[in-house]
Amino acid sequence: MSKTYKVEGMSCGGxxxxxxxxxxxxxxxxxxxxxxxxxxxxxxxxEDDDLVKQAVEDAGFTFAGIA
Amino acid sequence: MSKTYKVEGMSCGGxxxxxxxxxxxxxxxxxxxxxxxxxxxxxxxxEDDDLVKQAVEDAGFTFAGIA
Structure with missing residues (x-):
């Protein structure tokens, strides 16, 4: 199963x-x-949305929820 | 005290x-x-270079040592 999230702040391939x-x-x-x-x-x-959220935020991007 | 490291892969402000x-x-x-x-x-x-190295690598960039 896959889930798609919205993440803000990614502006390049890096x-x-x-x-x-x-x-x-x-x-x-x-x-x-x-x-x-x-x-x-x-x-x-x-399965764990919070794990994804935490990883995204710890990497300096904004987790904006499930897309 | 500060230390300067070389990190590869950063291509934008994000x-x-x-x-x-x-x-x-x-x-x-x-x-x-x-x-x-x-x-x-x-x-x-x-003080811990390894902590910095680990954080940089976990974020998907290349730690290229002390600059």
Whole structure:
């Protein structure tokens, strides 16, 4: 199952890979797909929204909820 | 005391604030100053290079040592 979240503050590929890496560090089983335009982050293999939220925020981006 | 590290992969202000936030999450007492050009990250108030390295890598950037 996958969930798509809205993340604000990603403005380049470096930002996107930062968010991806932060989520994977928090949940090694995660698969992460990011659409920079629209700030959409799709996470597969993680059920815990709060874990994703925390990882995104700890990496300096704004978690804006489920897309 | 401050130390300056070389970090690769930061290509915009979003990347820079991500690295700053990741270090501050790992060490709340840290003060962080970043020069995007040159990839220089100056950290004040943290003695542990490994803590900085880990935070940078967990945020998806490359820690390239002490500058």
């Amino acid at each position: 930002c996107a890979s930062s968010v991806e890496q932060a989520i994977k560090t928090a949940a090694q089983e995660a698969r992460v797909e990011i659409k920079l335009e629209g700030g959409l982050v799709t996470v597969t293999g993680v | 990347c820079a604030s991500s690295v700053e936030q990741a270090i501050k999450t790992a060490a709340q007492e840290a003060r962080v100053e970043i020069k995007l050009e040159g990839g220089l990250v100056t950290v004040t108030g943290v």
